[in-house]
Amino acid sequence: MxxxxxxxxxxxxxxxxxxxxxxxxxxxxxxxxxxxxxxxxxxxxxxxxxxxxxxxxxxxxxxxxxxxxxxxxxxxxxxxxxxxxxxxxxxxxxxxxxxxxxxxxxxxxxxxxxxxxxxxxxxxxxxxxGAGGFGGARGPGRPPAPAVDPEWACDLTVAANAAALYRLLGDRHHIHIDPAAAAAIGQDRPILHGLATLAASTLVVAARTGAHPADLTLLEGRFAGPVIPGETLALRGWTDGGFDVRSQRGPALDAGRALFG
The missing domain is CATH 3.10.129.10 (Hotdog Thioesterase)
Structure with a gap:
């Protein structure tokens, strides 16, 4: 199969x-x-x-x-x-x-x-x-970077215990808590869940656009790099709801979009 x-x-x-x-x-x-x-x-x-x-x-x-x-x-x-x-x-x-x-x-x-x-x-x-090569369509490529400058930019500091808390919601993969498991995938320290980074970003986008975060109607993003609990991230946002997230090491989340009703 x-x-x-x-x-x-x-x-x-x-x-x-x-x-x-x-x-x-x-x-x-x-x-x-x-x-x-x-x-x-x-x-x-x-x-x-x-x-x-x-x-x-x-x-x-x-x-x-x-x-x-x-x-x-x-x-x-x-x-x-x-x-x-x-x-x-x-x-x-x-x-x-x-x-x-x-x-x-x-x-x-x-x-x-x-x-x-x-x-x-x-x-x-x-x-x-390892699962490719079955002769199927390649599918969509990576979305292009925005052609205009961002409307706003700000920092987001991730709490040091963010991954430890998020694990209690169901995703208990060891890379988010155990340094040995993180090292096995080439990370110096346990990393934050990508979905936690995505959700945390919506709080920032909502605040910058005057929306309530619970009024979110659409959210999407591509995971581009790891986030370490305790670090400060740089967010940029555009008028169409687009946003991206960078760590000190490079892109963490791109092609983000958050819309609010």
Missing amino acids: TAGDWRGRSLGERTVGWVDRDVILFALAVGARADQLDLVFEERLRVLPPFALTLAQWAPDQLGAAGAFEVGTTLHGAQRLEVLAPLPTEGELTMAARVGDVWDKGGAAVFEVVVESGYFVATWSLFAP
Whole structure:
């Protein structure tokens, strides 16, 4: 079975539950302040839409477990989240997952995992080395850099315990906490989850554009490099909702876009 044979395959359904404590933990993990009461206080709570991605994390894991690629070698290349309705502060949700497009990059394949529910549609792009060469379409290339100067620029300091907190939301991969596991992938220290960087960026974009972060309607971005908890990142933003993120080592997230309703 080649990578292309997975296109369109169902990954099943999953029902997950959450409570307000999970919503608050997510907000704190991605940089919400203690004085942002509608993000961290149960009496006024609104759900940050990227929290949905923690509920849907089972789907890309399911594809790996089903044998589509070698678990442990695949990279999270990009993410998209379309918000259909606000999530409640607690409840249960049934989601359906499937494999979308599978692109042939020659030495690798890119699998799209699509998770759908009445509240959101989330799409993971997973870069799987060694799974290409099956004769499929190459798919879209890297988006071009913006042709105009950014409208704004500012810094984002990542909390030193951000990855330790974010792990409690479900993604407990050892590279985010164990120095030995991080060293095995060539990193000096444990790295932050890419989805945490993406979600933290929406707080900055919302503040700079006068929006409320819980009013997010669309989020997407490509992961370009690791982020280390405790470091300061540089963000730039454009009038169309585009943004990118750089660390001292180079690009961390590009082709970002965050739109608010």
